[in-house]
Amino acid sequence: MTRGPATSAPLPAKWRQLAEACCAEQRVRLTPARLAAYAELIDAGHPLSAYELIALLEQRQKRKIAPLTVYRHLEFLMRVGLVHRLESMQSYLPCEHPDHAHESQYLLCSSCGQVDELESKRLEKLLHRIADQHGFLPSNAVVEVTGLCGNCAQST
Amino acid sequence: MTRGPATSAPLPAKWRQLAEACCAEQRVRLTPARLAAYAELIDAGHPLSAYELIALLEQRQKRKIAPLTVYRHLEFLMRVGLVHRLESMQSYLPCEHPDHAHESQYLLCSSCGQVDELESKRLEKLLHRIADQHGFLPSNAVVEVTGLCGNCAQST
DNA sequence: AATGAATTGATATGTTATATCATATACCTC
DNA sequence: GAGGTATATGATATAACATATCAATTCATT
Structure with a gap:
């Protein structure tokens, strides 16, 4: 058909x-x-x-x-x-990882555009702890690290 | 004059x-x-x-x-x-902190608009370590945590 | 089928950012 | 200080990103 x-x-x-x-x-x-x-x-x-x-x-x-x-x-x-x-x-x-909707952690390659989504519990916890120390109540955390991915870093 | x-x-x-x-x-x-x-x-x-x-x-x-x-x-x-x-x-x-030009860490209050710039060496190191584990060479890191600042969190 | 809530469509407009080319200003060398 | 080069500014146009308002439709439930 x-x-x-x-x-x-x-x-x-x-x-x-x-x-x-x-x-x-x-x-x-x-x-x-x-x-x-x-x-x-x-x-x-x-x-x-x-x-x-x-x-x-x-x-x-x-x-x-x-x-x-x-x-x-x-x-x-x-x-x-x-x-x-x-x-x-x-x-x-x-x-x-739709389950962690409000934690967004990325590595962004500025050369090839590759995007790598992280899922670091440690980073998440540290961010919350830091916020807490400032009396801050977080609802949404954005982490975006720009740089060169493995491939692009080598070929430079 | x-x-x-x-x-x-x-x-x-x-x-x-x-x-x-x-x-x-x-x-x-x-x-x-x-x-x-x-x-x-x-x-x-x-x-x-x-x-x-x-x-x-x-x-x-x-x-x-x-x-x-x-x-x-x-x-x-x-x-x-x-x-x-x-x-x-x-x-x-x-x-x-213009000396750390490429590390940007902020707490942003969505209620009153207050902005709190962080300067956590620990966070910085953790980010670099995570990047490193992924073979990633970071040039610029953005951390922006949105939520309620101390004052706004209390008055809610 | 009637109702109310959520979704979509049509149209207009607001906001953020960049391209191109010409002009002016600072800096350096002679 | 004249000339050349790089840097910075100005003028004009347009591209890219995002939202407001109101009407029409669809869906879930009664």
Whole structure:
């Protein structure tokens, strides 16, 4: 049997299940449009600016999409913890560990663009301890280390 | 004797000397325009968006200033380490420890806007160690913890 | 099917940042 | 101090990123 044109980026079952579980757990709606945005981020394999994401979705769906629409989907995906925003790059990427939605730790290669998501409990604890010492109640921690990844550091 | 209208925000000697020393050491030019931008950031006492800074400078100098001009001054000030950019707020503020130009650690109160610059050697070392374990060569580290400062946390 | 809540769409606008090319100023050497 | 070079500024335009408002639709539940 033949299939119609794809209206959404291919999304490996692994990620689909993760997204569905995540949204089910939080009792929020994973609509087709939201899933399509998520699938596009997964498919891209690297961080996308909001407008790059818009362009990809438009190309995929052969229609115009208003920026606000995509920003809303991104906002939703970030809220449930499926997507992070790289503050120092104004771009978005799927979170590999949606369970720690509010701890974001990245190594960003300024040469090849590679992104490495960390998950250091130690770093997390230290940040909380430091905040605590300042009487500060943290809700969201951003750690973004820019530099050269292993490959790029060698070839320099 | 009388003075003409101020064309630059008041800049306490402490900061002026810091800026001059910093630029002298790096053999770069601290021009009046650059110093004026820096003085305005110091005088504001809180982070400014680039366009807020433009507005203040225009008001002070009674003339139009092109955004690019100010972005260039900010870029310069960041390069020498006198100013930091808060990535999660798209805003700029003077650095309290220009000697550690490339380590930026902040606690940001989402309620009152208070900004607390940290200087944790431990955090710095941990970040470097983690990067090292990943074969990563860091050039710039951003740590921005959002939450409630002591005052705001209590009054909630 | 009726209701209320959440989501999406359409349109407009606001905010942040950069590109290009021309002009001016500082610095260095002779 | 004249000339050359690098650096800094100015003028103009445009690109990139993000949000406001209000109307229309969809979904979940009764």
